[in-house]
Amino acid sequence: MPRHRTDPSDRGRQPAVRTAAIALGGSLGTLARYGVDRALAGPPLGMPWSTLAVNVTGSLVLGLVVTLVVERWPPTRYVRPFAAIGFCGGFTTFSTMVVEAVQRGQHGRASLAAVYLLVSTAAGLVAAAAGMAVARGRLLPAIGAGPRPDPDTLGSLDPGPAPGGAAGGPEGGRPGRAARS
Amino acid sequence: MIILGLAVAGAVGAVLRYLVDRTVQERARSRLPVGITVVNLSGSLVLGVLTGSALHHGVSAAWLTVAGTGLIGAYTTFSTFTFDTVGLMEEGAWGGAAVNVLIGLGAGLGAAAAGLALGSLT
Numbered sequence: 001m002p003r004h005r006t007d008p009s010d011r012g013r014q015p016a017v018r019t020a021a022i023a024l025g026g027s028l029g030t031l032a033r034y035g036v037d038r039a040l041a042g043p044p045l046g047m048p049w050s051t052l053a054v055n056v057t058g059s060l061v062l063g064l065v066v067t068l069v070v071e072r073w074p075p076t077r078y079v080r081p082f083a084a085i086g087f088c089g090g091f092t093t094f095s096t097m098v099v100e101a102v103q104r105g106q107h108g109r110a111s112l113a114a115v116y117l118l119v120s121t122a123a124g125l126v127a128a129a130a131g132m133a134v135a136r137g138r139l140l141p142a143i144g145a146g147p148r149p150d151p152d153t154l155g156s157l158d159p160g161p162a163p164g165g166a167a168g169g170p171e172g173g174r175p176g177r178a179a180r181s
Numbered sequence: 182m183i184i185l186g187l188a189v190a191g192a193v194g195a196v197l198r199y200l201v202d203r204t205v206q207e208r209a210r211s212r213l214p215v216g217i218t219v220v221n222l223s224g225s226l227v228l229g230v231l232t233g234s235a236l237h238h239g240v241s242a243a244w245l246t247v248a249g250t251g252l253i254g255a256y257t258t259f260s261t262f263t264f265d266t267v268g269l270m271e272e273g274a275w276g277g278a279a280v281n282v283l284i285g286l287g288a289g290l291g292a293a294a295a296g297l298a299l300g301s302l303t
């Protein structure tokens with residue numbers, strides 16, 4: 001239930017730096033998507049491989065990063081705004097995908113559009129789940145993080161409540177998987 | 182110049198997504214990621230309008246790249262959509278996961294089609 005609620009620890013903690021981290025990540029993610037788009041550009045109404053590629057790889061990276069931040073790493077303040085909300089959010093795109101699908105549908109390529117949406121969604125879900133599994137050491141244990149950090153250690157690294165009175169850690173120190181990005 | 186425009190537009194789009202998502206989600210009181218759904222649907226509508234205008238009214242390619250690829254591309258997001266859906270599945274909320282995907286894709290296609298139609302008119 002608290003999963004999709006805004007984390008109270010977001011409040012009153014360096015909102016300007018947090019916003020700057022999101023902006024910088026979004027900027028870099030957008031430039032990276034543009035670069036992939038230039039590199040993989042295909043015929044106008046063919047399979048949009050570049051959007052498919054960024055959406056699937058971005059889902060993998062987001063699953064990996066958010067799970068590391070929330071479940072594995074000691075509390076970090078700006079990794080998630082920069083890498084997850086900013087970079088992965090800016091790198092992947094939903095609007096381009098649906099506009100590409102509609103355009104193909106309108107030009108007699110409805111089955112290509114359907115395959116495109118189906119493959120994007122299925123591969124995106126598998127990629128996000130794979131990223132989460134890698135972060136938990138369940139897939140590719142050599143890459144996955146070691147044992148889960150001791151909550152006591154996390155507590156001692158936590159700089160404590162903000163002067164404004166917000167409770168809990170800045171990022172990922174909170175209990176459970178309040179995993180929004 | 183396009184690179185600079187894209188960099189600025191991507192930054193603005195990402196921050197806008199964060200603000201809209203947070204504002205909507207706070208008020209939604211739902212376990213479903215309503216905030217990101219609102220972001221993705223509104224962005225799909227706007228990108229449809231921009232693309233329709235560009236096709237029918239000769240908007241410059243540079244403008245479409247900065248506003249469409251940059252601003253709206255960064256505003257909407259696919260990775261959070263898949264990540265949240267997997268999260269719902271992990272919680273056993275299979276119905277919620279299915280609703281999230283079906284509404285996202287179905288309404289997203291509708292919003293994009295409506296936007297393309299609007300853009301070619303105006």
